[in-house]
Amino acid sequence: MLECAWVFLLAIYVLPVTHAQIIESKLPAGIAVVPVPSMAPPALRSLIERSVPILMFHIVRPALSSDTKDIKLFAVTPEVFDQQLSYLEQHGYSIISFQDLSDYFNGTKQLPGNPIILSFDDGWKNQYRYAFPLLQKHSMHATFFIFTNPMEYNHPHYISWDEIREMSAAGMTFGAHTITHPKLTDITDEKVLEREIIDSKKVIEERIGKPVTLFAYPFGLYNEHILDIVKKAGYTAARTTKWGTMQSSDKLFELKEINVNNDFQKFVSNLESRDN
Numbered sequence: 001m002l003e004c005a006w007v008f009l010l011a012i013y014v015l016p017v018t019h020a021q022i023i024e025s026k027l028p029a030g031i032a033v034v035p036v037p038s039m040a041p042p043a044l045r046s047l048i049e050r051s052v053p054i055l056m057f058h059i060v061r062p063a064l065s066s067d068t069k070d071i072k073l074f075a076v077t078p079e080v081f082d083q084q085l086s087y088l089e090q091h092g093y094s095i096i097s098f099q100d101l102s103d104y105f106n107g108t109k110q111l112p113g114n115p116i117i118l119s120f121d122d123g124w125k126n127q128y129r130y131a132f133p134l135l136q137k138h139s140m141h142a143t144f145f146i147f148t149n150p151m152e153y154n155h156p157h158y159i160s161w162d163e164i165r166e167m168s169a170a171g172m173t174f175g176a177h178t179i180t181h182p183k184l185t186d187i188t189d190e191k192v193l194e195r196e197i198i199d200s201k202k203v204i205e206e207r208i209g210k211p212v213t214l215f216a217y218p219f220g221l222y223n224e225h226i227l228d229i230v231k232k233a234g235y236t237a238a239r240t241t242k243w244g245t246m247q248s249s250d251k252l253f254e255l256k257e258i259n260v261n262n263d264f265q266k267f268v269s270n271l272e273s274r275d276n
């Protein structure tokens with residue numbers, strides 16, 4: 001896998017520069033050839049695959065006796081979350097961003113050993129209250145996929161725009177997760193579909209004053225048409241809810257994830273058994 005990446009990088013970067021240097025050596029003094037970064041046409045690019053777990057969190061708060069089975073599937077207590085982050089530190093994981101992964105697949109960046117991405121969905125207030133301080137304690141960063149209506153209407157169960165700006169200033173990344181969290185595959189009105197995908201990006205950009213380049217499909221639902229709209233909207237990558245860690249350069253808009261809940265042993269075994 002690594003060899004494959006190196007051949008790819010050699011082909012697109014080292015070779016053009018070397019070629020330019022050969023030409024330069026034949027030119028009169030004072031005339032330089034500026035190497036133009038040359039990307040191979042898409043058809044000639046090698047497919048790159050790399051095992052990069054993208055952890056997906058939803059609820060981070062103390063357990064409640066009223067928690068249903070469904071909530072338990074997506075909830076982690078602050079104590080276990082802290083333990084999970086410590087595990088990543090102790091086992092040499094390097095937190096990278098979605099942008100790092102995208103740059104790696106586009107041949108412009110190398111990745112550290114044991115790369116891993118942390119992501120949070122839906123923008124629950126408990127993520128600000130419990131996860132954000134623990135991420136800071138461990139000097140880690142994460143991407144938060146938010147759908148914008150709860151923030152626009154100041155819903156008390158969701159992170160506010162002020163808190164989002166605070167998190168953004170502290171190094172957290174925000175991605176779009178639509179406006180109303182619909183099942184995108186059920187929407188037949190093209191304008192509504194575009195509004196959910198395109199306007200959610202614009203709203204977050206306006207509110208935080210930074211570009212938004214990442215998207216997560218609500219309920220993990222998408223099809224080819226939705227993929228096209230996401231690409232045209234200017235996103236550079238998108239996360240699904242497909243289980244797995246093997247990411248691939250031709251699937252930047254269909255990135256896989258590992259769902260995390262309070263089962264620490266499952267968290268460990270998911271990482272240990274990853275398909276690398």
Ligand SMILES: [Zn+2]
Pocket residue numbers: 121122177181217218219
């Ligand atoms: Zn969601």
